Amino acid sequence: MTTGLGTSPARTSYRHGDLRRALIEAGVDLAGEGGPSAVVLREATRRAGVTPSAAYRHFADRQALLDAVCSSCQALVARAIEADQARIHCDDAAEAARLRFRAVGTGYLRFALEEPGRFQTAFSASSDLESATSSARAGEHGLTPFQLLTVALDDLVTEGLLPAQRRPAAEFLAWSAVHGLAELFIDGPLRALPDPVKQTLITRVIDMVEQGL
Amino acid sequence: MTTGLGTSPARTSYRHGDLRRALIEAGVDLAGEGGPSAVVLREATRRAGVTPSAAYRHFADRQALLDAVCSSCQALVARAIEADQARIHCDDAAEAARLRFRAVGTGYLRFALEEPGRFQTAFSASSDLESATSSARAGEHGLTPFQLLTVALDDLVTEGLLPAQRRPAAEFLAWSAVHGLAELFIDGPLRALPDPVKQTLITRVIDMVEQGL
DNA sequence: GCTGGTATGTGTACGTTGTGCACATGTGAG
DNA sequence: CTCACATGTGCACAACGTACACATACCAGC
Incomplete structure (x- = not known):
């Protein structure tokens, strides 16, 4: 229900399209499942179908992602x-x-x-x-x-x-x-x-x- | 001010004496310095002059230590x-x-x-x-x-x-x-x-x- | 239409954390 | 004195945040 489909169709191309938004959405999902401490950068990138490092193109660090979430x-x-x-x-x-x-x-x-x-x-x-x-x-x-x-x-x-x-x-x-x-x-x-x-x-x-x- | 001296005189013997209490005290110090997320099991054992694993003789896991703190x-x-x-x-x-x-x-x-x-x-x-x-x-x-x-x-x-x-x-x-x-x-x-x-x-x-x- | 620069994602690596397990070492009961 | 039990050590592993060099896609200007 949370992953893929509507948001990211198992991305075929190198580029993601709107990774920033995807990471925030994944973060909000994670927050719903386990509160702030569950908003884990690596897991968010995983759900967005992307490498952990990719997150750093859009957020300075985990705290910045958490702030957005x-x-x-x-x-x-x-x-x-x-x-x-x-x-x-x-x-x-x-x-x-x-x-x-x-x-x-x-x-x-x-x-x-x-x-x-x-x-x-x-x-x-x-x-x-x-x-x-x-x-x-x-x-x-x-x-x-x-x-x-x-x-x-x-x-x-x-x-x-x-x-x-x-x-x-x-x-x-x-x-x-x-x-x-x-x-x-x-x-x-x-x-x-x-x-x-x-x-x-x-x-x-x-x-x-x-x-x- | 927080470490050693009064509480643990750089323990000479194999046994600690009152490790449970020492860990809780270290935890309370850490809590004062950075809130709940700063009460880190490994750092508490470090301040008590003891190996990380030693904590598990007194607390089931990090959460149990945090509860005591x-x-x-x-x-x-x-x-x-x-x-x-x-x-x-x-x-x-x-x-x-x-x-x-x-x-x-x-x-x-x-x-x-x-x-x-x-x-x-x-x-x-x-x-x-x-x-x-x-x-x-x-x-x-x-x-x-x-x-x-x-x-x-x-x-x-x-x-x-x-x-x-x-x-x-x-x-x-x-x-x-x-x-x-x-x-x-x-x-x-x-x-x-x-x-x-x-x-x-x-x-x-x-x-x-x-x-x- | 080609080309180069920039934005974005990959791969790999490092240090830190929590935690499990085999082993070592004190301490007290018989 | 000895042996069992409590307690601390050593080492290992997976996960995490994060840094850095590299690869790739897209856009601007010729």
Whole structure:
């Protein structure tokens, strides 16, 4: 399902065509199978049908490949959030803003539970504030997960649901709570919890953020 | 500073004496220098003045060593929390309980900022709910970080600061927020923030938890 | 249309890591 | 004193990241 066919028809020619993209895709597959540590340069080249050294024509080193894979995975997170937001149909503008805000959390956590390997990879590479807004990490609307959260909070202020004086740095507070829960789920003590209980916790954490912001 | 002298006087005899402990200590040093990925079996044996294979008399594999190192690091987190709690002097029992609760957060985050490598290592290995209460991870009072949080929350209920019906699972909500902020600080987008700003965020996250629980 | 330069992939090699297995050496129980 | 067991050594192997010289395909300019 992951190898060959659509992407690389067992390449006949010397040239590959789009090796860079192929390596990133292989890397994202590997990330899904075993998290960031499973993104192994040699295995990625193997899946692309290419010699290990070939990777160095497109990436400075393994970390550079991992960074690219990480960006792709963040884009997947953005899409998950967008998917949850797209299902909202609400006439009341204020309530709609509130639901969009909550959807950032539910989409984020849904992705963490459905794709733990890719989720961990998405946030494994150290990124600073500017790279958190790089377009390589964006979803369909061109926004990164972080930017989606920022927009949702701005809308809360616009709709009068969040006092303006509490707006500064609010994205970091919300992100902390939601991301922390994801970590607890993925390889923290809450890993073995049955799914319904997890869903309850997701709701409660988002409640806490909404009330405590 | 880390090698030899106090711990291993360049061993003269064939036997080491307490290799298991020496390997864990070397591992904790390595964790402090470069996080979980830096705790490398061969380097640990090197620092203990011993052949790589010797490690396998005490640990099944590298992961087993890392687990032990992780437990030691969690014990350090517990001590950091205990240290913050010990500085509280307050006659009002309710206020004291509230401060002890907040000290769990400040101690946890202080350790994360002071010892990022060891902090990451402490929570790198996947642990379930029972191992989160293992005595190897406990501080001076015999309680793990997680148990310290649990006790602090129980006290909040006792003092009437937290409604009993909101008590269940509250440790997971609080842990999520605080741990998530730590991640943002260590290798998330908030890494480069000046220290005073970080301190402000710490206060605000704990405020959020207190208010949102 | 040929030719040469550049981008891209190959082959080979080196050092490092985790780990298994046969062997050596201490240490304590009988 | 001796022998079994625990513990450390030596050597080997596969996998990984990475460097470097070489081979090949494509593009520009004549």
